[in-house]
Amino acid sequence: MNFDLIKAVVELVQQFSEQNEAKAVYSNNLQGFTEWLTTSCKSGSEQKDPDWRGKQLESSSDIIINTLLIRMSRYAKSYSRSSISNSVFTSQDDIIYLISLKMIGAMTKMELIKRNIQEKSSGIVIINRLIRNGWAEQTVTEKDKRTKHIQITEKGLSVLEEHMDEIGKVSKAMVGNLDYSEQKLLIAILSKLDEFHDNFYRMNLEARDLLDNVYKRLN
DSSP, rough: OOOOHHHHHHHHEEEHHHHHHOOOOOOOOOOHHHHHHHHHHHHTTTTTOOOOTTTTTOOOHHHHHHHHHHHHHHHHHHHHHTTTTTSSSSHHHHHHHHHHHHHHHHOOHHHHHTTOOOOHHHHHHHHHHHHHSHHHHHEEEESOOOEEEEEEEEEHHHHHHHHHHHHHHHHHHHTTTTOOHHHHHHHHHHHHHHHHHHHHHHTTTHHHHHHHHHHHHHO
């Protein structure tokens, strides 16, 4: 039995259900699903070169992508600042670091800082603030007592849980008007980009050499 094929069909049915629930264009049966699938395949095969700001000025696609990513980052920061304005958090980085510790588990200071793509000095300030507030703590392992790890505390888990609704609102705001299939496509594209760039940051290269090394890799 081809389980991969079954999984793919189930995912398509889920996409159909979510999109049709929002727009109710097709009948909620096999015929409606077949019509939706035919239309989706046809529109996908007939994709045209999209329009974008600056296209008339002949801005290259890489410049446009970089500009749009910067704009998305600024939107996210603006929404995050709004969500924590009346909370106990000093910055959105407090939340991001706590989520990393909750999802991944204990790690060294530098592992936590690198995971969140920050300079060492800025990362240390955030970690110290988390420890000072009792949201994180330093521990040592039995194998290597010289190595200290940072882990989230029960208080940190509690304060994070209290604000998950607001965090969720920011995530939904950033997704905007993308439907489920568009979200999956964006995740795939951004994950590929993230994997590419993450390799260089984990090498801990000097800032002045970083851009040159990335550029050499591309050429």
